[in-house]
Each structure stands twice: as C-alpha cells, then as structure tokens.
Amino acid sequence: xxxxxxxxxxxxxLDEHARVQEELSDPxxxxxxxxxxxxxxxxxxLDKVAAAARHFAQLEADHAxxxxxAADDADFASEAKxxxxxxxxxxxxxxxxxxxxxxxxxxDAIIEIKAGEGGDESALFAGxxxxxxxxxxxxxxxxxxxLDATHSDLGGYKDVSMAVKAKNDGAYGWVKFEGxxxxxxxxxxxxxxxxxxTSAAGVLVFPEVDEPEEVQLDEHDLRIDVYRSxxxxxxxxxxxxSAVRITHLPTGITASCQNEKSQLQNKEAAMxxxxxxxxxxxxxxxxxxxADIRRSQVRTVDRSERIRTYNFPENRITDHxxxxxxxxxxxxxxxxxxxxxxxxxxxxxAARLDALGD
Numbered sequence: 001x002x003x004x005x006x007x008x009x010x011x012x013x014l015d016e017h018a019r020v021q022e023e024l025s026d027p028x029x030x031x032x033x034x035x036x037x038x039x040x041x042x043x044x045x046l047d048k049v050a051a052a053a054r055h056f057a058q059l060e061a062d063h064a065x066x067x068x069x070a071a072d073d074a075d076f077a078s079e080a081k082x083x084x085x086x087x088x089x090x091x092x093x094x095x096x097x098x099x100x101x102x103x104x105x106x107x108d109a110i111i112e113i114k115a116g117e118g119g120d121e122s123a124l125f126a127g128x129x130x131x132x133x134x135x136x137x138x139x140x141x142x143x144x145x146x147l148d149a150t151h152s153d154l155g156g157y158k159d160v161s162m163a164v165k166a167k168n169d170g171a172y173g174w175v176k177f178e179g180x181x182x183x184x185x186x187x188x189x190x191x192x193x194x195x196x197x198t199s200a201a202g203v204l205v206f207p208e209v210d211e212p213e214e215v216q217l218d219e220h221d222l223r224i225d226v227y228r229s230x231x232x233x234x235x236x237x238x239x240x241x242s243a244v245r246i247t248h249l250p251t252g253i254t255a256s257c258q259n260e261k262s263q264l265q266n267k268e269a270a271m272x273x274x275x276x277x278x279x280x281x282x283x284x285x286x287x288x289x290x291a292d293i294r295r296s297q298v299r300t301v302d303r304s305e306r307i308r309t310y311n312f313p314e315n316r317i318t319d320h321x322x323x324x325x326x327x328x329x330x331x332x333x334x335x336x337x338x339x340x341x342x343x344x345x346x347x348x349x350a351a352r353l354d355a356l357g358d
Contacts (some may be wrong), residue, residue, distance in 0.1 A: 006091075009098050011324070013060075017046035026313050034211035041106040041170075049097045057089045059083055065318065074199075099352040104207035104283065105173030108166065110276045112204040114159040116181065121188040122199040123156030127309075128333060129201055130160055130184060133175075135335030142166045147269045148257040153190070161257075161273060163208065172207040177305075177344035179205040186312035196313060206276035215275040221245040224267070229258035246270045253277050308340075324348045 010057045020043045023029055030036045066080035113130055115123040137144045142165060149160040163199045164171040178295035191197060209215050224240040243258030244266040257266040309318045317340060324343035326332075332340060 006095065006098065010049065010094065012088075013049045014045055014053060017043070017050050020046060024164050033341070034214055037210055045101070045106070049094070050099055052090065052094045056087065056094055057267040059087045059090055063087055087348050094197065095353065096349065099349050100355070101352075102173065102176075104170075105176075106170035107172045107174045107207040107210065108170075109164045109172040109211050110147070110161060110206045110273060111164060111175055111178065111207050112159065112161045112203045112206075114204070115157065116200040116202050119153060119196060119199075119356075120154045120156065120190055122201055123152035123158055124154060124181075124189065125156070125184045125199060126158075126160065126201040129203065130157060130162065130334065130335065133162065133164075133178075134334050136337040137164055139335045140166070142171060146259060148259045148266075148275060150258075157312070163272070172205070174341055174345070176205050176207075177341055178203050181306045181309065182308050183306050184310045184312070186310075206273075206280045209275040209279050217248065217271075217278075220248050220284070223249060226263060227258075233314070242266055247273060248278060251278065251281060253281065319343060 023038055024036075026044060047147040056325070065078045066083055071079050075133075109253055111133060113126045115126045115226055129221065134144055141249045144276065144319070145163045147161040148165055149156040150156050164175055166174075181200050181202050183198060185196055185198050187194055188197050188199075192327075212225040222327040223246070225245045227243045227245070228241050229243040242261060243256065244263060245254060245256035247254045254275065255270045255277060257273070259270065260266045288315060307321055309316075309320070311318070312329065315327050316325065317327075317329045317332050318325045319340055322343040324340060326339065328336065
C-alpha cells in the first residue's frame, strides 16, 4: 500500500501533468519555441509518472479483487501473492520517478577540458579525455561539436570546449558528473627512465541555454576583443584577426573562440559558451540562496576536487565520490563510460530520495 506522502506527491504531479497537457494544446504556446521546448520536456517527465501511477493503480485493483475472490476460491490466493510482488516492484519504480530532478538535467551541455599540473603530459591527457567523451557520445547516438580548442606542442590540448547534444535524453543529466579534477598515473611519452608520473586535467560542465533569449545580455555589458588565432607553440594560423574573446562586464565571466575561420562564427560560438557559463552561475547563486540547497553532485562538488583517477599500469579506473572501481581502463577510454557515470547517477538519486523522505 502506498503511503500518504507518496500518494500526495503523485497526486500533485498528476495535476501538473494535466495542466501541462492543456498548455501544450494551446497553439499560442508553440509560438514561443523556448517555452514550448521546456513544456514538452516537462510533459515527457510527467507522462512517465502518470503511466507508472496508472500501472500501480491497476495492480492494486487487481490485487484487491484477487484477495476477495481467494476467500471463496483458493486458486486466487497464488494470483494475489503474485500481484502483491508486482505491486512492490511497481511502487519502487514509482518512487524512483518521484525523486526531484535537477531542472537542468534535460538540457544539452558544454564540456570544457583544461590541462592542469603536469605540463605536456597533462595536455596529452586532456586529449585522451576528449576522445573518451567523443567515443562515449557516439556510442549513445548523441552528437558533439568542438566549439574551441587550444592545442599543445605534442598534440594534446591546453584547453578544449565541446557541445554535447542528446537525442531523447538530457545530455547534462549525464555529463554533469564529469565536473572536477581527473588524475592520471602513467609513464609519460616524455619520460626516458620509465617512471610513473601523476598529472591532472580539469573538466567543467555547463548546461546549455535553450534559446538566446533565456539569458538576456545587454550589448553595453559586453566587451568584445578580437585577435589572431594561434596553433601549437603559439604560431599564427590565421592572417586575420578572427579569434574572439567576450567579457561580460557585470560578472567578469569570459568566453573565447578561435576554432572557426570566420570572426562571426567565432563570436557566435563564444556567445554560446558565455550564456552557458552565466546560466550556470545564476543556478549556483539561486541554489546557494535557497533554504534547502539541493544535494545534486554538480551543485555541491568543489570544482577543484579530485573526482577520478586513471591508473594505466594497473588498467584501473576509480571514482572517488562513489567508490566505484574497475580494471577496464582501456575500455573506458574507448567510450565505455556508462557504468562509471551510472554509479554517480545512482548515488545522486539515492541522496535525492533520502531528501524526499526527510
């Protein structure tokens, strides 16, 4: 039997489901692409709850009928027992759907990877992380786009930014757990004595803005600088000032892009990253001001915190937040990231479920 708290939560969400459905039936709503997109995403989430609630209600009715019939016919006793087990499973699934989600989870995302301690080795590791994410994204049928990149002399990246777009699932709800410091232990290509070195690369993840209007930017609040694009070693790769750096003066947040040949294309990409960073800052400030700050991993994690270690000699991958450990680093680097990120998603869901119970 579902408890009163769960019943009240389901009832509230079913009411919202009906309201959102009614809004989506209004043609005027679809004139605003941003609003329509948000409502469609929310309806998809609520529709899962509605389907699970209907399934549970049907099982509950069938179970009650079987119990009543079992009083006169013993054959229905086993049916009642089977339905009771199904009800337990269905109730668990319904509870999972009631876990409050991060409203940004359904968005697309921008991943930034920056070389850290370790010089050239860190830049090479940043390149390894980029390829790992690209292979994982491809394996899920998603798409990615390099927005900006600064190469290192040995073929790695000093920093690189990539947009991630999912098909039927929010990319940010998965990749947000990648934010933090990633540590690598291996023999660098520059090491002649075969000694194992430890270096690190930082990863930042931002939810992407659905529509430019969502984050309003006054042109007077922006300082736009143009400069000549550079390649590995700092050499110029362009004869024109096509690279763009944009600074949002009120917050001091900056974004730059030199990946495209056109100044206009670089400006568009930089604005895209700038809006994502401002959106993330606004969300963090809102969470900090709330009476009960959400327990989401991405909201509470210190961006300088070491979150994962990649140990090449032992072929070991370790996530320090969840305790996840596996000896298939070679497979992880070729895109087998689901189990690693899944451990973070499961831990986050458990924390949210506990908070719901509290």
